[in-house]
Amino acid sequence: MSNNDLQPIHAPPQDFARRYLFSLDHKWIAKQFLVTGLLFLALGGTLAFMIRWQWAFPGRPIPFLGNLLYPSSGGSVTPSAYNTIFTMHGLIMVFWGIPALLIGAFGNYTIPLMIGARDMAFPVLNMLSYWIYVLSGVILLAAFVVPMGAAGAGWTTYPPLSSNVGMPGLGQSLVVLALFVVGVSTIMGAVNYITTVIRLRAPGLTWMRLPQTIWGLWLTSILNLLWVPVLGSGGLLLLADRTFGTRFFLAGAAVGPEQGDPILFQHLFWLFGHPEVYILILPVWGIIGDLLAFFSRKPAFWHKGSVYSMILVTVLSGFVYGHHMYVTGISPTLGLTFEILTLSISFPAVILFANWLRTIWKGSMRLHTPMLFSLGVVWVFGIGGLTGLPLGTISTDLYLHDTLWVVGHFHLTMGAASLLGSFAGIHFWFPKMFGRMMDERLGKIHFWVTVIAITAAFVIMMAAGYAGQQRRLFDPYVYTYIQKLAPLNKMTSMFAFTLISAQALFAINFIKSIFAGKKASENPWEVGTLEWTLPSPPVFHNFDVVPTVVRGPHEMANPELSSKLGRDWASQTEVVDGMGPAQAPSSAA
Ligand code: HEM
Numbered sequence: 092m093s094n095n096d097l098q099p100i101h102a103p104p105q106d107f108a109r110r111y112l113f114s115l116d117h118k119w120i121a122k123q124f125l126v127t128g129l130l131f132l133a134l135g136g137t138l139a140f141m142i143r144w145q146w147a148f149p150g151r152p153i154p155f156l157g158n159l160l161y162p163s164s165g166g167s168v169t170p171s172a173y174n175t176i177f178t179m180h181g182l183i184m185v186f187w188g189i190p191a192l193l194i195g196a197f198g199n200y201t202i203p204l205m206i207g208a209r210d211m212a213f214p215v216l217n218m219l220s221y222w223i224y225v226l227s228g229v230i231l232l233a234a235f236v237v238p239m240g241a242a243g244a245g246w247t248t249y250p251p252l253s254s255n256v257g258m259p260g261l262g263q264s265l266v267v268l269a270l271f272v273v274g275v276s277t278i279m280g281a282v283n284y285i286t287t288v289i290r291l292r293a294p295g296l297t298w299m300r301l302p303q304t305i306w307g308l309w310l311t312s313i314l315n316l317l318w319v320p321v322l323g324s325g326g327l328l329l330l331a332d333r334t335f336g337t338r339f340f341l342a343g344a345a346v347g348p349e350q351g352d353p354i355l356f357q358h359l360f361w362l363f364g365h366p367e368v369y370i371l372i373l374p375v376w377g378i379i380g381d382l383l384a385f386f387s388r389k390p391a392f393w394h395k396g397s398v399y400s401m402i403l404v405t406v407l408s409g410f411v412y413g414h415h416m417y418v419t420g421i422s423p424t425l426g427l428t429f430e431i432l433t434l435s436i437s438f439p440a441v442i443l444f445a446n447w448l449r450t451i452w453k454g455s456m457r458l459h460t461p462m463l464f465s466l467g468v469v470w471v472f473g474i475g476g477l478t479g480l481p482l483g484t485i486s487t488d489l490y491l492h493d494t495l496w497v498v499g500h501f502h503l504t505m506g507a508a509s510l511l512g513s514f515a516g517i518h519f520w521f522p523k524m525f526g527r528m529m530d531e532r533l534g535k536i537h538f539w540v541t542v543i544a545i546t547a548a549f550v551i552m553m554a555a556g557y558a559g560q561q562r563r564l565f566d567p568y569v570y571t572y573i574q575k576l577a578p579l580n581k582m583t584s585m586f587a588f589t590l591i592s593a594q595a596l597f598a599i600n601f602i603k604s605i606f607a608g609k610k611a612s613e614n615p616w617e618v619g620t621l622e623w624t625l626p627s628p629p630v631f632h633n634f635d636v637v638p639t640v641v642r643g644p645h646e647m648a649n650p651e652l653s654s655k656l657g658r659d660w661a662s663q664t665e666v667v668d669g670m671g672p673a674q675a676p677s678s679a680a
């Protein structure tokens with residue numbers, strides 16, 4: 092039974108609801124995730140603006156939004172409102188913004204097209220995963236309008252602060268419920284992605300012929316499947332504490348004889364929480380692993396080594412979470428074990444990094460916007476990765492824990508890298524998604540302003556952290572030792588304001604190009620992966636005939652092939668006389 096039979100061609104739907112709302116087409120669902128994710132990023136960015144305003148001009152009314160949101164305090168933020176701002180900023184960025192882009196949009200769009208499939212293995216599950224994501228977003232937003240406001244216990248939601256004692260009111264419960272529901276959507280997506288890559292690869296598309304983009308997304312889906320349920324279980328127990336008066340995470344005299352344990356929640360949170368940082372970066376590693384090769388016009392250096400490194404990081408990511416808990420009174424032996432495991436995870440990361448540098452080395456680079464953003468990821472991830480070492484090491488972490496060094500570090504490795512990686516992916520696949528090109532000039536201006544401002548904003552933040560400034564402080568300047576850091580904080584905020592406002596350039600470019608961008612050809616970037624063998628945009632059922640793959644994803648600059656084809660790239664399906672592998676293998680081993 093060939094793949095052609097395995098995946099019958101469905102006729103495109105006719106009615107509006109099936110076509111635009113409850114579509115089963117992975118390409119449309121990808122666009123739904125893309126637009127919804129961008130809106131949540133905009134909300135997360137607005138909250139970041141408010142944080143940085145408060146640190147630059149403590150107590151001064153927030154421009155544009157202050158009077159609307161905080162009329163009772165004359166438009167300026169109150170201490171409890173500030174707790175809600177950074178908590179919801181972190182949660183929205185990590186659970187509703189970035190994953191919708193990297194996993195929801197790119198996963199949905201690229202997986203079937205890059206493996207030669209007509210759709211996901213479970214189209215209905217796919218459609219439902221988007222609408223359950225939307226439902227979780229509605230529950231989350233509802234928390235902003237209930238009495239006493241939304242969650243305010245930090246994105247880590249640690250009890251007892253996140254219990255009824257620390258955060259009375261419905262808001263915190265709604266946010267924990269929203270986290271549980273977005274987790275359900277994530278697991279649905281993971282099941283779909285994992286099955287599709289295993290079952291629907293085109294004939295000849297062996298595992299090592301898969302583009303790194305697909306490896307990144309596939310491994311991320313495995314992490315989601317393994318670790319999101321752990322967060323879900325912690326959330327349910329916390330909801331039980333808040334709603335039914337159980338005491339899973341409550342301890343102390345007031346609790347009575349049945350003592351719970353707040354530290355237990357931290358274990359459950361970080362068992363998920365550390366793999367989560369790789370869930371947000373593996374798709375980016377995959378995307379830039381391909382794009383750096385495509386735009387350097389060279390094969391990806393040691394492709395196999397990069398794939399094995401991503402696999403090793405995926406495995407190790409579940410064994411290092413204790414580095415978030417060095418200051419919880421963890422036993423020295425356990426602490427040291429987590430320290431060694433944490434530092435060892437840098438080896439595969441360094442191999443990946445070295446492979447990226449070797450790929451671009453002596454490449455004939457085409458500095459189109461997707462390439463610039465990919466190079467931006469290499470840059471911010473390089474700095475971010477290095478600054479993680481003193482946090483993985485117990486002795487230095489005891490000093491740096493909960494300072495702005497931590498905040499700066501994860502914004503570079505998780506925030507900036509996933510943001511720049513998302514822009515690289517959007518600029519790269521936009522022509523295939525919408526049949527038009529994005530504006531390169533606007534794209535380049537957006538890139539340079541963003542990469543300079545994001546580096547400055549987060550590196551300077553680390554300097555404030557090194558000087559001892561703690562995170563999550565409503566007014567840091569109540570502490571005399573932080574008062575001298577006020578100018579530094581003001582400067583950081585100026586860079587953050589520049590960064591946030593520069594995203595308007597992207598919004599203009601994105602919307603304008605959808606309707607008025609230059610028409611895109613089938614393969615504007617001249618690369619060999621399967622999606623670029625299709626029209627821009629592809630037909631509803633993707634492939635008229637499921638292709639047969641005869642080579643890897645990065646066939647570039649092969650002199651023999653170039654002389655035969657008269658160009659420096661070959662597609663994964665192109666059989667070239669006299670060039671191996673001539674014969675197409677019977678099935679996808
Ligand atoms: C637009 C750029 C951004 C700026 C200027 C920014 C700024 C900040 C600042 C200043 C804080 C510290 C708040 C405090 O400790 O009181 C913070 C916290 C946080 N940010 Fe961002 N951020 C940005 C983008 C992102 C992105 C893209 C992500 C995620 C992928 C992210 C995730 C987080 C998380 C998880 C926290 C911790 C919240 C907590 O302490 O509970 N941020 N952000």
Ligand SMILES: [Cu+2]
Pocket residue numbers: 364365368411412414415
């Ligand atoms: Cu970690």
